[in-house]
Amino acid sequence: MKHIDCAPSTPGKFKIEKSPYNRLRLHSYLAKLTFWSLVFLGLIYLFFYRSPSSSPHTTSDPSRRSLRSSFYRDANFKKTVRASAKIRSRNGISVLVTGAAGFVGTHVSAALKRRGDGVVGLDNFNHYYDPSLKKARQALLERTGVYIVEGDINDASLLKKLFEIVPFTHVMHLAAQAGVRYAMENPSSYVHSNIAGLVSLLEVCKEANPQPSIVWASSSSVYGLNTKVPFSERDRTDQPASLYAATKKAGEEIAHTYNHIYGLSLTGLRFFTVYGPWGRPDMAYFFFTRDMLKGKSIPIFEGANHGTVARDFTYIDDIVKGCLAALDTAEKSTGSGGKKKGPAQLRVYNLGNTSPVPVSDLVSILERLLKVKAKRLVMKLPRNGDVQFTHANISLALRELGYKPTTDLQTGLKKFARWYLSYYGSGKKSAQ
Ligand SMILES: O=C(O)[C@H]1O[C@H](OP(=O)(O)OP(=O)(O)OC[C@H]2O[C@@H](n3ccc(=O)[nH]c3=O)[C@H](O)[C@@H]2O)[C@H](O)[C@@H](O)[C@@H]1O
Numbered sequence: 331m332k333h334i335d336c337a338p339s340t341p342g343k344f345k346i347e348k349s350p351y352n353r354l355r356l357h358s359y360l361a362k363l364t365f366w367s368l369v370f371l372g373l374i375y376l377f378f379y380r381s382p383s384s385s386p387h388t389t390s391d392p393s394r395r396s397l398r399s400s401f402y403r404d405a406n407f408k409k410t411v412r413a414s415a416k417i418r419s420r421n422g423i424s425v426l427v428t429g430a431a432g433f434v435g436t437h438v439s440a441a442l443k444r445r446g447d448g449v450v451g452l453d454n455f456n457h458y459y460d461p462s463l464k465k466a467r468q469a470l471l472e473r474t475g476v477y478i479v480e481g482d483i484n485d486a487s488l489l490k491k492l493f494e495i496v497p498f499t500h501v502m503h504l505a506a507q508a509g510v511r512y513a514m515e516n517p518s519s520y521v522h523s524n525i526a527g528l529v530s531l532l533e534v535c536k537e538a539n540p541q542p543s544i545v546w547a548s549s550s551s552v553y554g555l556n557t558k559v560p561f562s563e564r565d566r567t568d569q570p571a572s573l574y575a576a577t578k579k580a581g582e583e584i585a586h587t588y589n590h591i592y593g594l595s596l597t598g599l600r601f602f603t604v605y606g607p608w609g610r611p612d613m614a615y616f617f618f619t620r621d622m623l624k625g626k627s628i629p630i631f632e633g634a635n636h637g638t639v640a641r642d643f644t645y646i647d648d649i650v651k652g653c654l655a656a657l658d659t660a661e662k663s664t665g666s667g668g669k670k671k672g673p674a675q676l677r678v679y680n681l682g683n684t685s686p687v688p689v690s691d692l693v694s695i696l697e698r699l700l701k702v703k704a705k706r707l708v709m710k711l712p713r714n715g716d717v718q719f720t721h722a723n724i725s726l727a728l729r730e731l732g733y734k735p736t737t738d739l740q741t742g743l744k745k746f747a748r749w750y751l752s753y754y755g756s757g758k759k760s761a762q
Pocket residue numbers: 508509510548549550551552601602603604612613614615629630631639640641689716718
């Protein structure tokens with residue numbers, strides 16, 4: 331007896347015997363085939379049309395919502411965006427701030443608004459760290475008149491819509507997947523935000539008319555295994571030590587391409603371990619504070635042969651000044667509607683503090699400020715992307731942006747600790 335599973339792969343060669351039993355089997359085979367085809371089609375439907383965003387961190391799916399619902403076409407939405415973008419000072423600029431509910435994004439948005447610029451925020455409120463902190467930052471910005479659109483930089487139709495509503499003169503691009511060590515856990519989130527997201531944004535900017543000038547967040551991590559200190563913009567950046575660093579370095583090359591082909595004015599800022607009030611709970615100074623207050627031990631990394639691990643910690647207010655100076659000195663893009671008309675500005679600056687501090691000293695400062703003794707767990711620097719030290723040469727930023735950091739770590743951490751204690755309290759309610 332021939333069994334259906336034994337059917338030859340070339341259907342034409344399959345000879346059906348004409349007994350009623352075989353007809354019955356053929357029917358049952360066809361029924362099964364139809365059933366599984368429907369199941370398969372159903373799965374395809376679910377995967378492509380109903381699945382959540384490809385970003386593992388995106389809470390909702392803003393890209394689909396913008397396409398399907400009329401929310402972003404709503405007159406109220408346009409009115410709110412226009413009001414937020416309204417320039418209130420002479421020579422003011424209108425800025426789209428991506429990652430506006432993030433640490434640096436919130437501070438930069440508030441500073442721009444304070445001096446009378448128009449500001450519209452964009453943020454996807456992902457779950458990389460406690461989104462309630464991002465919501466609290468959003469509420470803070472709302473009180474100053476800055477509206478944050480909930481959406482992803484990969485959502486080109488939403489970006490186009492925003493440029494239709496407001497002819498932004500500038501984009502401050504701070505949306506990114508941050509964190510050096512997390513890249514080993516979730517590499518695709520770095521590609522999604524720092525590469526695909528950047529390209530999506532630049533594609534829309536290059537088509538915009540007028541094209542905006544763009545300032546964006548690169549990172550000190552691009553110096554990677556570079557051993558020459560202090561790090562200068564002229565030093566090599568082709569040895570990234572983490573995927574995070576590699577995506578930021580890729581961003582710098584992508585910026586070069588869009589500047590070269592489309593005449594976009596682009597400025598990359600290499601931030602050096604930015605800290606301060608409303609900071610990121612995934613960063614060491616932040617979770618050290620949380621865990622020290624809880625009486626938990628904190629892992630302090632050291633290099634080979636007990637080598638010191640140090641960072642050029644830079645206070646948020648200094649970084650904000652650097653960001654605003656970069657926006658103010660950015661020349662106009664030269665292209666329009668996707669066509670370059672002439673050469674455009676392309677810049678990269680270090681924004682650091684120029685005085686590296688060992689991580690163990692950071693902990694001593696926190697001990698004094700929080701009045702608790704840290705349970706130090708000294709351990710070898712894990713091989714997961716960390717570099718042993720960073721140190722910025724900021725002479726270029728000083729010369730061209732007038733950037734001059736003025737906050738030492740002790741002073742900056744004092745402001746952070748005061749904010750932390752007022753926001754979370756000293757123990758019970760604490761950061762996640
Ligand atoms: O400036 C930069 O380029 C980068 O600064 C930080 O990265 P990182 O300097 O590694 O900041 P933290 O994760 O806060 O670490 C600070 C220091 O504490 C050390 N550390 C970290 C974690 C830990 O458990 N123990 C510990 O000793 C690290 O080795 C590092 O020296 C940010 O997380 C990146 O997003 C940013 O791009």
